[in-house]
Amino acid sequence: MKEFFETVDFIKSKVKDIPKIAIVLGSGLGSLAEEIENKTIISYKDIPNFPISTVAGHKGELIFGSLNNVPVIAMNGRFHYYEGYDLKMTTYPIRIFKLLGVETLILTNAAGGINLNFEKGDLMIIEDQLSFFAESVLRGPNLDEFGERFIDMSNVYDKAYIELLKPIMEKITGKCLTGVYAYMKGPTYETPAEIRALRTLGADAVGMSTVPEAVVARHSGLKTIGITCITNMAAGVKNEVLTHEDVKETAKKCENNFKQVIKELVTTINQL
Numbered sequence: 140m141k142e143f144f145e146t147v148d149f150i151k152s153k154v155k156d157i158p159k160i161a162i163v164l165g166s167g168l169g170s171l172a173e174e175i176e177n178k179t180i181i182s183y184k185d186i187p188n189f190p191i192s193t194v195a196g197h198k199g200e201l202i203f204g205s206l207n208n209v210p211v212i213a214m215n216g217r218f219h220y221y222e223g224y225d226l227k228m229t230t231y232p233i234r235i236f237k238l239l240g241v242e243t244l245i246l247t248n249a250a251g252g253i254n255l256n257f258e259k260g261d262l263m264i265i266e267d268q269l270s271f272f273a274e275s276v277l278r279g280p281n282l283d284e285f286g287e288r289f290i291d292m293s294n295v296y297d298k299a300y301i302e303l304l305k306p307i308m309e310k311i312t313g314k315c316l317t318g319v320y321a322y323m324k325g326p327t328y329e330t331p332a333e334i335r336a337l338r339t340l341g342a343d344a345v346g347m348s349t350v351p352e353a354v355v356a357r358h359s360g361l362k363t364i365g366i367t368c369i370t371n372m373a374a375g376v377k378n379e380v381l382t383h384e385d386v387k388e389t390a391k392k393c394e395n396n397f398k399q400v401i402k403e404l405v406t407t408i409n410q411l
């Protein structure tokens with residue numbers, strides 16, 4: 140735990156009032172950071188024991204400030220297993236949020252659409268997740284300071300918050316899509332056969348992040364919300380070659396709706 144407290148002490152020495160809401164910004168969705176006012180920005184490389192993100196489109200900054208007058212922390216750039224970190228390191232910031240006193244975690248990501256009713260550019264509320272093909276981030280000695288060994292997973296994405304988010308989504312995007320996010324380790328996109336298999340298993344979208352963070356958040360008792368930007372239809376759905384450039388470009392197109400949704404959501408949560 141020593142390294143956790145070192146990190147927390149450093150952050151507390153830079154930021155006086157720690158917000159109760161943290162937002163993890165997914166690939167191409169980082170421009171929400173520009174809307175944050177009265178910012179204190181801390182670069183990951185300056186934070187003791189913090190990992191550093193290596194992916195294009197992920198900036199590597201922790202931003203403290205206010206969004207629509209609501210205090211928030213935004214993580215501009217997250218960590219993925221495919222970068223080479225072990226899973227514990229990919230979720231290190233989530234445990235730091237918990238120790239800082241954060242109560243609500245908003246996880247966002249870019250993902251491929253598996254549900255054939257989805258379209259590129261849609262936003263989806265994550266209702267549940269699948270992670271059959273990856274080891275659990277909680278494998279190994281349990282960190283009792285955060286939570287118990289065996290945890291219930293029937294409310295990973297907080298049901299009450301999902302209900303709050305639905306009318307916001309409907310109002311801003313004209314649609315209210317919900318679904319199951321399937322986690323794949325990457326860094327390859329999936330094969331068409333994998334996508335057909337995931338569809339059979341009940342997945343609506345697929346991506347390479349979020350699930351480890353959501354599991355750790357659940358373990359430590361954070362309330363979690365997940366929002367996915369469908370940046371492409373998954374492999375084999377359309378006759379398209381998938382590229383990270385296209386993913387980032389579509390995420391950019393979703394950005395206006397995405398920012399509006401997050402702003403209204405934090406305002407609503409703040410009023411509870």
Ligand code: HPA
Pocket residue numbers: 249250251252323328329345346347370371372373374381386
């Ligand atoms: N698969 C996995 N991860 C992704 C995708 C995808 O199709 N699109 C964006 N992230």
